[in-house]
Amino acid sequence: MSIENFENDDERIHDGLKQKNWNEIRSNDSWAIFKIMSEFVNGFESMARIGPCVSIFGSARTKPEDKYYLLAEKIAAKIAKAGYGVITGGGPGIMEAGNKGAHAGGGPSVGLNIELPFEQHFNPFIDKDKNLNFDYFFVRKVMFVKYSQGFVVMPGGFGTLDEMFEAITLIQTKKIAKFPIILVGSEFWTGLIDWIKDVMIGKYFNASPEDMKLIRIVDTEDEVLEVIDNFYKKYNLSPNF
Known part of the structure; x- marks a missing residue:
């Protein structure tokens, strides 16, 4: 990846962050907990059966x-x-x-x-x-x-x-x-x-x-x-x- 491409990617990341305010970010983080929990539960149940x-x-x-x-x-x-x-x-x-x-x-x-x-x-x-x-x-x-x-x-x-x-x-x-x-x-x-x-x-x-x-x-x-x-x-x- 060139320096120019890297800088462009960096700008796109910052632009994406600017589209959400702090309250929206916090709200998304709270809802993500349920997705995280489901991955843990599915992983534990699946792996426990394998040995x-x-x-x-x-x-x-x-x-x-x-x-x-x-x-x-x-x-x-x-x-x-x-x-x-x-x-x-x-x-x-x-x-x-x-x-x-x-x-x-x-x-x-x-x-x-x-x-x-x-x-x-x-x-x-x-x-x-x-x-x-x-x-x-x-x-x-x-x-x-x-x-x-x-x-x-x-x-x-x-x-x-x-x-x-x-x-x-x-x-x-x-x-x-x-x-x-x-x-x-x-x-x-x-x-x-x-x-x-x-x-x-x-x-x-x-x-x-x-x-x-x-x-x-x-x-x-x-x-x-x-x-x-x-x-x-x-x-x-x-x-x-």
Whole structure:
């Protein structure tokens, strides 16, 4: 996008805001509560019937021939065969690979879809009764965290980082119970993790070294399942707890 286009978009946004006064904005916000409630209720009821799942995150831009697409597909199939369902954001790229692998592995294939101005459309590998649509990012994110027994984080963009760091924050602050957070692709993730260790923690002391124990970096589908299985064996749990 050019600077000129960006400025034009910015002007259109401000023009749109000018069309409503503060009372109209407040009134719309009040009515939006009912839409938000309905998304939560529908999400809770639908997800509670599915059972234990592992969420797989990653870029919507990853192509089917990419090595991480193929690896995500293998990971999802292995997870499904181990007794877990697979949750993705429902779109293309890594999300499609996750649902495709879950489908091939005979496990529940769940898609939490959201309307976006670009990239997002639901993929064909989601179980028909497990394709949920959301208007609100924050409702969708609650479903990812509440019904996941683990996060598998493939290479991705800002949305992928957002989901990963929110999960770490919620566990770190004890707002949710611990579950494994597995970063797949050492070549992609090592630079970020080194920065967290050396700069954020080592130099500025803005987090605890203990927090790094929440994260594992792996490179294969076998390692992913090993991390998940070892975590739940440690707490004497199983996929169907």
